[in-house]
Each structure stands twice: as C-alpha cells, then as structure tokens.
Amino acid sequence: MSATGVVGRWHQSAHVPVKESKRGSIAFPGCSYSEITVSMRKVVTMICGALALSVVVAALAQGSASSLTVTPGVASDPRNFEGLWWPHEGGPSQGPPPDAPPPEDASKAPLTNAAPNAESQLRVVECAPVQQMVIAGGGLASLVFQNRREIVMVAEFGMDYVRTIFLGRHHPLHVSPQPNGHSVGHWEGDTLVVDTIGFADRVGKDRGLHTIERITKVSGGFTDEILVEQAGMPPRQQSVQYDLRPDQQFNEYVCEESFDRYQLINGVLDNPNIPPSRERNEE
C-alpha cells in the first residue's frame, strides 16, 4: 500500500538524531537547516516538499479508501476467501461420513454420496451437528469471514457449521474436542493448507480423525482437496469445489424455530395459561 511506504520514509528520517540549531533555526529529523549549506537548502526543501506532498496524497488515498463501500480486489486476491460461496453446480457437495463403514478399497472410494445414517438424521432433528465431517461449508452455501489471524466459515442452512481456521498457529498441546474440530492453517504459495484434529463424537470424545485440506482459489471459486486420516482406516481423499456468488444472499436459518413451531402446532409448547407471543397472534 502506498501509504505504508510513506510511513516508512518518515520512520527512516526519524532515525536521524534531531539536533538543536546553534543559530536558532528550526531543526526537523533528517532535515536540520543549521548544518547544511545554502546550496543544499533548495535540494532539502524540494525533498521535504516532496515528502509532504506524498504524505498528502497518501492521506487522501487513505481517506478515500476508508469511505469506499466497495472494496475491489477481494475476488481477485488469491489469498482472500471473503464472501458467499455456493457448491459448484454438478460437483460433489457432501462431506465425507466418517462413521460409514469403509468400502473394500477405501482409498479409491469417493467420500461423498453416502446416505446419512440414522445417527446423523437424529442429530439434524436435535439441531446438533450431524456427525459428518464438515468440509468448507459442508456442501452448503457458506459465508466466509477473514482477517490476517483467522478464517471463519459459516454454513447457511442449519447453522451447525461454524468453523474457525486459525492462521499461522499450531494446535494447542491439549485440544478440547469439538464437533467441528480444531483447525489451523498456513499458506503454501497461494494455497491455504488446513490441518484439523479434535473432532468430537456425540459425547464429546475425540474421534481420532485428522484432516489435511489444501484450499486454492480458482477462476470464480475455490477447490478444497481433502485428505482424511483415521486410525485403522486407509487414508481417503476427495475434492470439492465452490463458486463465489456475490449475487446471492446469506439467509438466517434457525433450526430451533422449526421445533418451536412443531410444538406449537401440536399443543406441546408451554403452559396454556401463558399468552402466545405477538408473532403467533399474527399467525
């Protein structure tokens, strides 16, 4: 950023000791008039003027950048995943079911297209994680937040998939298992390499899964190459692809609301003496 360069120059000037003028002239870091010849004054004046001008330009640029509501370059930045992503049409859209029994040659078998088992269906009803590994957004539209320290992926439907990838960090010595595990990432060129451990099972016990993902932006989207390792099973690989969809919206989905309405309809909810909410009155 040009403004950063300007700051650097001022810092360099600041490294030069400020000296008091013996003749009462005013000194400035790097530009003390008391110790320079008259012939040099014009040169220094020009340099200082140029510095001041560049600071003005930088400050104006900074101000205009802050006031802009559209930030160009995010989509074209290979290391910026911000935005709303949809599963690539026609591509695999489901994460691998680690609970499914391994096929005969598991290393070649796709990790997708396995029907959810009874356990995972139960988890959906409970508004809990389905115990299927989440990859990117778990095959759902996903909103990605990003700063230099972390990347957060939020799946739209279900809201069960909120996944944080900590950048430039290692896993802690003791990872508390969580349904979506603990993810750390680093850059290899423009590829984000994500290492995840600490996937919790239903009772919070570590499932012993380890995934390594290589996420790379491609034209209009990104690919996620996933390697899944689990003790006693051959490693499995899969690739999923997402498209950037700035034309689409991220909608709020509240799983618990469905259950609430179900109970209301079936007369299960709450004490009948309690008046229904205003929203229900309207219904």
Added chain:
Amino acid sequence: MQGTRVVVAKLWATSALFARLLLGLFVFGSASAGTSDLTGPWNLAAPINALKTEQNGAPPLTAVGQTLYLQNQTHRSQDPIKRCLPPGVPRAMMQSGFPFSIVGGKTLVGMMIEWNHLPRVIYLDREHFDNLGPAYLGQSVGHWDGSTLVVDTTGYNDATWLDNSGLPHSSALHTVERIRRLGQQELEDRITFEDPTIFSYAWTAKLTFRKVSDPVLKEDYCFARMGIDIVNK
C-alpha cells in the same frame, strides 16, 4: 543573509508543523484502516440484566411498550432463549459466560456468538437488502468512521427481547451501533434504539466488553446444553 535565514526558518517551521499534522492524520488513518483493532473474543465486562440509557435511566417506553414489558416480566417462561431461539441484538452479545468473537475483513465483519453458535453478519460493501424477511439478528450493514465501526441494523422480527429483563421491541426496531476499542482489553458498543411503537424517542445504551484470553470459542448447542430431549419429548 540574516533576513533570508529568518524567512527560510519560518518556511521550515511551517512545513514541519504541516508535516507533523499530516503524520498525525496518517497515524489516525492507519488505526482506522481495517477491523483488526476489534478482532478477538469479547465478553460483557459486567453482567447486565436490564438495559439503561447512557444517563443511567430507564428506557423511554410508550404505553404499548410498557404493556409488553410488563407482560414479558410476568411470563418469564416465555423468554425466547429458554426455547433456544436466538436472543437477538444486543442480547446475543450480553449472555454471561458466552463470549463473541469479531472477525473483520474488507467486505464483511462477522460476530461469531458462542451462545448456540450464532453468526451475526455485517456487510461493509453494500446497502440493506430489500428482499430479506425479518430475522432474529436483523440485517446489518456497516462502515468505518475513523476507528469506530458503525453498524446499522433493520429487518428485525419481534420475537426477541432486548435484554434479560424482557425489554420488548417491535419489528420496526432500528439500531445504530458505534463499536470501538477502549484500549487493549476493552471494547465499547454504544447502541441507539429507535422503535416508535415501543419507545417514545430514540435512546442510547452503552455496553462494555472485556477481551477473553482464550481465542477458541466453544461450539455451543443450546438444546444439548439445556438438556432438551427433542426426539423423545
């Protein structure tokens, strides 16, 4: 010669002052460029049951607002969060023991709320959507005003309470938040509520948050935490 020196000295003094002003301007600009200043998990500095105005007064309720407030206080079992429904804004950030993490980038700011793993989305690069239905967390757009993130939210439904005491609102609620750092460990959210149905005039509350040392939020699932057995109920 002496005259020339004086002129040059004055010129130099003027330029030095100008440069220092610009330097100050730049430092201020640097602080405002990006959301990294707000990044991190935050927790309410002190538990708040009922929101107060900045002057520590009661919110200016209309007659309708007073009626609904009394109703909510009387029927506390109707508290939406007891059924694991989203607490809304700002209550979602006010749940004791459940921090939220701000993750800000160039076009989006996310508030990842630990309570039932709720994501709050703030768009920095667009105006309000005009075709989204009402939502528990509303629809938020934001911009930077210096080092303060200004968040404008509309599109709320009326199914949440503004605080734990049962302060109501209608779907006409409009909030404007000014979120800024108050040093390394504190975050301030000055939130202005505008809702002609419930409040007789717009009023502002001030929330203060403290930074949480552990950057990893727990994956909280409300039904499981509350011990609500849906399948067998």
